[in-house]
Amino acid sequence: MPDLWLPGAERYPLSDxxxxxxxxxxxxxxxITWDKNASAAKPAPLVPFNNLVKYFTGAGKASAPHLLWDPFTGRVAQFYPASSRSKSVADRPGGTRTNRAGKVLIQVEQLFFPHCQVGGKAYATMRDTPAKGLGEILDWMRSWGVPDVWPMGAPTWRSNRDEVTWATRGGHYGHSQVPENDHTDPGPMPAWPGAKPSPLAPVFPGRGRFGPGKANGDVLRLGQQLVxxxxxxxxxxxxxRSWGEADRLNVEAFQRAQGWTGTGADGYPGPETWRRLFN
Known part of the structure; x- marks a missing residue:
């Protein structure tokens, strides 16, 4: 079994x-921790690492991640073992799973905010940092089966969320890509060898997700891709999110464009319709 705790990390185990x-x-x-709002014209000193450790073991327990990582020194603190959920993203009751949606879902708070100042130099994005210790964190994640892909593409400062991809695809995500959340962090990330956008289409969620009376993220994703x-x-x-006759007619038009007739063009998506639509 892989290590529950990142080798070399400081341990501050939370009991819940x-x-x-x-x-x-x-x-x-x-x-990213985004502790201050700075700008290129007015950079601000990076918040001390120990301040964040104190926060996540005290008043901020309700939003603690697995890891707190300082990309300037490589220092890491860990609050939860890999086998536990952590609590750094919003998770609405009855909605899409966020903090728990994975065999592991290892969350990393990077000690950073845009235009933070370290050693007299300002850093606009995480990509600009020295990213000390990133390799060790990634190796640990790989040992738990996390693949080196960004299923929704590498993060930018814009939100990009999709419930189907989140539920069905392993790999790395930014906070800006998690359903039910409104944050835009972490912004551009450091590159690492092997990390790439995933070329695969999202997994077909099943015929039962579509048809009269169905309302879910898969219906919305289907419609967006048809458009x-x-x-x-x-x-x-x-x-x-609600299935309607317009969805059926649009699916039928796509199916007929494939040269299909009869039951092959009934307006209800199956695995092959889904594969062709998303490839």
Missing amino acids: TAPTDDEYPPKGLWH KRGFGKHYKVGPS
Whole structure:
């Protein structure tokens, strides 16, 4: 079994551990602490590492990650073992799983805010930092099965969220890519060998997710992709989470464009419709 605790990390174990959802693939989730609001014209000193340790073991326990990492020194503090969920993202009752959605879901708070100043130099993004100790963190995540891919693409300062991808694809995500959350961090991340956008289409979620009376993120994702591919003319307003006749007609139009007829063009997506639509 891989190490529950990152080798070399300082340990500050919190007692409220809880299991993750084993049916989801393993993930790594990246944040920045964003302790201050600075600018290129007015950079600000980086907040001391110990201040954040004190916060996550005290008043900030309710939002503690697995790891707190200082990319300027390589120092790491760990609050939860890899087998437990941590609590750094919002998770609405009854909604998409966020803090637990993975065989492991290792969350890393990076000690950073835009235009922080260290040693007299200001740093605009995480990508600009020396990223000391990143290799050791990634090796540990790989030992838990987290693949070196960004299923939604490498993070930017813009939000990019999709429930289907989040639920079905292992790899690395930014806070800006987690359903039910509104943060835009971590921004551009340091590059590492092997890390790449995932080229695979999202896994087909099953026929039972579509049809009259169905309302879920898969219906919305289907509609958005139909529009992207030029098959959204039957929407009067736009795709939504609720299945309607416009969804069926648009799917049918896409299926007929593949040369299919009869039951092959009934307007309800199956695995091959899904594969062709997303490839």
